[in-house]
Amino acid sequence: MALTDRKLKILEAIIRDYIESAEPVGSRSLSRKYELGVSPATIRNEMSDLEEMGYIQQPHTSAGRIPSDKGYRLYVDKLMEIRRTAHKNRIKMKSDILKKYGELEQLLEYTSRVLSEFTQYTSIVLAPQVKKSRLKQIQLARLSEETMLAIFITNTGLIQNPLFKIPATMKQEDLEKISNFLNKEFVGSTLEEIETRMAEDLKRELAQFHSTVYALLPEMFKTLEQVSDVTLYLSGTTNIFNFPEFNDLTKARSFLNLMEERKTISELIARQDSDKFNISIGSENQIQEAKECSIVTTTYSLDQQTIGQLSVIGPTRMDYDRVISVLGQVSKMMNDILKDK
Amino acid sequence: MALTDRKLKILEAIIRDYIESAEPVGSRSLSRKYELGVSPATIRNEMSDLEEMGYIQQPHTSAGRIPSDKGYRLYVDKLMEIRRTAHKNRIKMKSDILKKYGELEQLLEYTSRVLSEFTQYTSIVLAPQVKKSRLKQIQLARLSEETMLAIFITNTGLIQNPLFKIPATMKQEDLEKISNFLNKEFVGSTLEEIETRMAEDLKRELAQFHSTVYALLPEMFKTLEQVSDVTLYLSGTTNIFNFPEFNDLTKARSFLNLMEERKTISELIARQDSDKFNISIGSENQIQEAKECSIVTTTYSLDQQTIGQLSVIGPTRMDYDRVISVLGQVSKMMNDILKDK
DNA sequence: GTTAGCACTCTCTATTAGTGAGTGCTAATT
DNA sequence: AATTAGCACTCACTAATAGAGAGTGCTAAC
16 A cells, blocks of 8 residues: 555644644544545545554554554654754753863763753763773872772763772882873773774783783773763653653553663663664664653764764653754754863 | 550551551451450550540541551650661672672662662662761872863772863972872861861962962862762662552652752751661651651761761651661671771 | 440442544445 | 545443441440
8 A cells, every 4th residue: 555645644643643642643633633635534544544554553443543653663754854943042051051061970961951851851861982082191099008090081071980909019100100101102092992902012012011010901991991881861760750651650660660770771772873863663672661662862972973872762652853853952062062172 | 645555555556567558557457466455446445545646647537547757756766676687698698799899989889779679668878978088199180271180089989080270370290299288288187177277277388389279279179079969879769669658640750759859869868977877757857748758867987987878768657677777787888898998 | 444336437449321532334425 | 436424333431329348436334
């Protein structure tokens, strides 16, 4: 069966209406509300076809239709027109506040708040990946007899301080030498580059300082990467209570449980590199608890390099237009702010 | 009216039963379940008295009684016997895991998990107060033309790195001098001590390095304090869904909203110094949204100095005995672990 | 002072009936 | 041949009703 123009028009009307009302849409109310130029009976026939094609579905025999995941997918890919300017001015205002934050953590947390405030859904902001960040400075400091603190400062504003055990025999002098060496060699490189280079030539050059250093460094970088890979900022989790589809305690609970597990969340919004929008609708999500949710993700970058992600998660009946618009603007904002640092 | 022994016995039975069942307790079922040696009719009379005295209340005329906040208060202060050893072995096991964490953040987060897991309520762990921590080391590092990174390492394992703007005229040499001076003067002192001392003699001694430093330092310490004063670790927020009294969407929502606002939470569990248990029951809480909750708080310490707090928040119908027992053990555990660092 | 007996209260759970929005089919209309 | 009007039918939702069960308070007996 072909998707005629009229079918598309009707499908779009159904989705628009359902996104707004969360109520199954009937043929009569559809013809009343939208200027489709045909009678409810005709709409009914078309709806029947659309259902057969899998774009909409009926909760029960005598109810109206609601969009299926496939329907939303079509809408998102073909029908939706993005109002790129939703909340433009108000977001601009927030931008000025954001610029004030010197600390990256605060910037990320506040960004997350802004996202959930403007979309009214739950937002997830992923911190810059250490892997993609360029090293700006390393400092090593002895803490006690046997522990050492490494301080990594990157161009993305990430500051990490992993602790390590070091042999008591290592002198302050050695630490300084190593520190100087690391700074000289690796400042400006990404961790990815450092990791590959390390395997090649670090061994040779560092062996002269201290043999344990060679064992220490790879672990050092590895720890660093692990830590920040799960660093995410959540905001607006309780917004789901605003949606009738989560007015069921079991569903609300399952969603909030999902949001309490940082590990599952990061599975849900797998890292992506493209700066386009990634939309995952309902059953397209791999994780069971998120099969009734949609996730829109975009990225933010520094020096043409994608470094982190911004996501919004809400019911499949999500206002995709607006979410995309807000995400786009906030992403642009982040890019600007990071550049100015 | 006097609180006779029999009245106390009955009150205790009511509270015990209600904590377990969450159902209003009737005279008949009470006499069946507990060996009170009197008939339901007698119990009814006593209950009537207890209600008049304000220890219990009736949800409606023909229902059983439930404890009032005043009743819980009496129970907690006088009746309850604490099973100090609840989950003793299993908590001991967790202790071994906890000891492995080198980073304070992980320790705190995991502690929070342990608390919510064993109590089945929501737990809040407050990070050590910077104010009460002793400075172990300071490092200053120039980040760019105009920004500086200060690294504070304290005896509690807290590592903070606030950013500051510094005038471009300040040289690397100056930073080192300041750094050395700060280390020499203040290592081993608490921030409280540093703050008072600074007002007195810092001015004179540091003025010789650079006049802007004098302006910089107080701000530096202040920032530091602010940051960590709101650092808290939450866990088990969704446990609230396990309790019938929160089976109401509005209530669950209001609780979870409360838990999303870090600021309000820290108001709720005001800092305390005593290492005893602080229990705040229902209406005793100042914040509206928490009037149906109880909060049990204790502290953890290092070198006889209280540095942080452990809290558990749940419905007023809380298993106070167990919560106190678990909190006590976990607190002891934290003390041990921190001491060994 | 304690207890048995009893009428009364109030919530909770089905059950029932009525309402309304919506569908699908058929036959008439364009 | 496509569209539409008409109509019987379906099903969720709401409100009303009845009955069961747990509990109370009062009175009178022990």
